[in-house]
Amino acid sequence: MAKTALQFQHNGRDVAIFVDGGTNLLVALRELIGDMTPKFGCGQGGCGTCSVLIDGELHLSCLTLAEMVAGRSVETLDGIKDGPNLHPLQRAFADNFAAQCGYCTPGMLMAAKALLDRNPQPSRAEVVEAISGNICRCTGYEPIINAVLAAASGGRARA
């Protein structure tokens, strides 16, 4: 069976891969590009740990047909650092101890980034809404909410 050629921007870099029909973006990123930051959690759209930004919008890579990102820009957690420097959200997650097992963290960070990119000063309710598609089984969400609020206010102090 013929594979389909696919070109897109991955964290600002042009990439070209060949995909089988029906391949989802999560598999394409992990297995064909080698970007392991988006995780598989359900394949159903329920956990958000595979979240990526497509043209700046939050999407679930496991429910995205890889071919649909042709010519578009895909941003993953692997791309949010500024060189060796952590993104303010990454710093805030660390400062607020907002990760335990760490498996939901990539998706949480992308969901939070999608929020702050559009709304740099969100309310707590807006933060709650922004991460509502992401499941965390460890933290009870409170430190994650605090981390996003801390990153938004630019401060590092605990909320």
Add this chain to the structure above:
Amino acid sequence: MTRHRGRGIASVNYPIGMNLGGDPSQALVHSNPSGKFTVALSSIDLGQGMKSVTRQICAETLGVPVEDVYVDTADSDTGPHCMGSFASRGTHRVGNAVMAAAREARGVMMEAAAEELEVNAADLETDGRGNIHVKGAPHRSISTKDVAIAAQFKQGKTISGRGIFLVPLSDVDPETGEMSPATCYAHACLVAEVEVDDETGEVDMVRMDSAYELGRALNPRLVEQQLVGGAWMGVSHALYETPEPYYPEPVHGPRDFVEYLMPGPGDICPHDIAVLERPAPDGPFGAKGPGEMCANPVLPAVANAIFNAVGVRIDDLPITPEKVLRAIKAQGGARPQPRR
């Protein structure tokens, strides 16, 4: 429509480590020639902080800064045997094994330092900042790095240590159940406040106040992670979760995170926590283990709070709106109890 508030409490204890003991864990600690230490374990970090807490235990025991220690977990070729990460045994069992290994390694390190400083090892102490000096004479000092280099290249010593911790297996009397289940216990008491809608049976969490006694909070931030996340899981168990909603009838089992109910970020409530420390005689620096017991008091505290709010006892988990509503209807309406 009326919403009623109520408060309920529960107090619990929890045994630390595998029941009856017989669950050993081992650790290996060694230094590289720069005086940096590696802890080799086969224990698992599944988010509870195994790597971090054993790192602090090792650093404290060696007398070096935490930055000088790195914990490598879960490689069956390099990490010695460990029963596994369960039964609240990580901090207690693995922590003790790491302590034993670090103590042995520290002994060699102090001997090597003594040889370099030409003093008796018993007269030396660590400053916790990477130096070893003569007690009462801080100027007669050598860095752990220089000790490591000397041990490796001059003295031919390995700065390393082996540790194991084993609580011997207890017998169980089949007739009376006489046994030694655990060597120490953590404790907790939690107050839950809820609001119950008497027309729909919906229960909202209002707040929680709690006290947890954990022997020693080796790292208060990690303890907080467990207690906050664990209480969330307790609420989840109390009000939401089940893979068999019609148990024991095996029907309508959830298949995804929409059907499997767990509180979302909009369902959480403030939780004020106090941590008490009554050191366990056999815990590493007195520590017990907060990981498992943190959820337990929440379930009954929530059930008891619902009774206080509307006067119904739900003895069947999870306490769904349906069960609350059925019980309210069966008693002819909400019967709020005296406000506590």
Add this chain to the structure above:
Amino acid sequence: MLELRKDLFADERDDNLKEIGKGTQRQDMLGHVTGTSPYFDDHKLQGMLHLKVVRSAHSHARLRRIDTSEAERSQGVRRVIRATDVPRNLNTLLSLINFGKDDEPSLAVDKVRYKGEPIVAIVADSPREAFEAIAKVKIDYEPLPAVFDVEEALKPGAPVVNEVYPKNTFTYHETYDRQQLRFGDADRALATADHVLEQRYQMSPIEHAPTETNGSIAAPDTNGRYIVYTSTQALFFSVDTCAKILDVPSNTFHFIGGTVGGGFGGKVDTLTEPLCILGAMLTGRPVRYVFGREEEMQYGPPRGAERIYIKDGVMRDGRVVARKVRAYFDSGAYTRLSSYAAVKCAAHLPGPYTIPNVHGDVYCVFTNRTPATAMRGFGVTAMDFAIECQMDKLAHLVGMDPMEFRILNAYRDGDMKAHRREAKNTALIECVQVAAEKAKWPLREEFKRMSSRKDGGGIRAAVPSTPRESHAPPVTPSQPRTTYDRAPAASREPPPPPPAPPSPPRPSAPSHGATRFSSVFGTRRR
């Protein structure tokens, strides 16, 4: 918000420490926030194959015929693994510590005992091709009557779930159908108590729901070994379980794990590793076996359900004088770890209280559902729910404040616990006091002054006279748990002697004149 109460028990601690007690950043935090922490599935291996299992459509059925011929010819299929391909296709997890009998196959042989039980494994080039082959496996089932309720399972004539345990209960001490706890004379104390309250509690099963599902990747390594990346919570448990099932020395494997996306007890069972390694052995290629989310939720083991009956005697002054508990762990179709939890549960009775008469019977019961396993608070969570709801009802019954009621009954240093060990290092009273303070819950002065370190022991340190029961056999072998190793395949245990008959599941009728409460709380009867 977390507050450290350093003022309490300060005389028992040396707080002059350098690293301990600091809120040091987690060693793994940088890895977590950069997405570089290595989970098992983050290993990309050349030419990886994908393993999926065919699961039973029935809760209980005989397997008449399994036809895999069409599946074997299906596109992309590298290997179909059947029960006969598994070297030692019968295991129980705790056999590593000599506890229990092998009762569970990796792939079902003659019958299936729960819906979703693995029957055949498919190893294919892609997940899609594995799914297509699964649809081509033809299984001829003969459905059998199933039992789902723990008390139904104990009735005579109930369907036998697992022939290794024909009474549908785990066998303790090679004889008993339950773990007992006997301390004092609960029946006599109940007869003289001011109030008696008997209640039924039901804990639901719980899914661990870690964000990372169970899984492993196994690959042939150099020099005839196999490298295995795994989500296990217990590395050597998994190594040794695989060595036993695959009948090879444990150093055949190089297991790598240690960074796991949540477990909560759901990753102790070595669910994927044996078949994954077998797939690698049979194909000579790397094989990946990862649970889908629905598989994780429905066929991955849950925290087991528990049904608990508690009958308490309490005096008007609030002292609990007797506690009688009967608990049933719903183990599902196989033992896994439920047998262990029942002993832990018995040890936990009667909760953190000093009660002079305690009587416990804890059963591990087999039903036709997904086998249960450990979960956070294993053996205790459900019992704490039951005990603490019961304590609240008792306080209400005698008209006491529930906090003060707990302080009154709390165990203290020097007290004798029901498993006949002295209580030491207790701190329940202080927890209640501090929680009350935090919650602004008023306590009377005398209760504020009470202490775990005062007024324990003395008469409370005694082991009360405990009547022997007539049904008990004269010989009482000790717990058959001794070593961590595996017995040679030849030395299978002989069939066990018939277990003692289960006690009747229904509460016995009131037999004395004290004030009683029916099982519906608050309905007073004479």
Add this chain to the structure above:
Amino acid sequence: MPVTVKTFTSTHDAAAALSSDHSARYLGGGTLVMRALNEGDISISTVVRASDQAMTRVDASGSRITLGAGVTFARILAERDLAFLHAPARSIGGPAVRNMGTVGGNLFAPVPYGDFTVAMLALDAVVSVQGGLGGREIALEEFLQSRDRQAGTLVLAISFAKPGSADAFRYRKIARIKPKGGAVITLAAHLPVNGSRIVGARVALGSMAPTPIRARAAERALEGRALDASAINSAASAAVEGTSPGDNALASAWYRREIVGVHLRRLLSGQE
């Protein structure tokens, strides 16, 4: 066999491809079809897409509103003219699902999904479909009754009259999990008022039957009356009439029947 992806510029060609291949499914936002593929649904072997821009068009300027089937919930939330639909759009999934999920796909989403369709049903929406033989318009209620047979047709758009006032349309999703949870039940009401009387009341319910349904008895109780306590109470008591809810993981049929009237009363009286 790998899946074949066929992308067409014309909806006509896409519809023809769909109707000629029983293993073909139309891929909208991916939340249904990609999930099915991920979970091993081998009945799907062809995925059909259409790049026609009409599929993503929003026409909200006049009194009749038309939403292309490919319009996402995020897009609706970005349209000020569609403010009355923001509550149902926001009740779908989390932000990522709203960026992906479409109005057309929601018509096919089984319980406990498909909340937006409940809102559409209360607005008497009409579905434009393109079959193998041609296009036609079907009332949404009729479309839902025959939904199982619609897999081979391509939904192009959905249209409905804009409510006369912001107050005339009400929507509420009862979920256990906040802010994103599956529906226990979903309620939508369109109550156009002429003078002080309701004319053409529409009440739609989700999770009270296998597909969203209209609560006709509740509608009758409101028709021609002012929206006062008495009318609201009659509608609330009648809400359960004609429904056939099922048990599922989120709630039982019993519970749904018990609370549907309570929540309808709260919705109509503006209570939380």
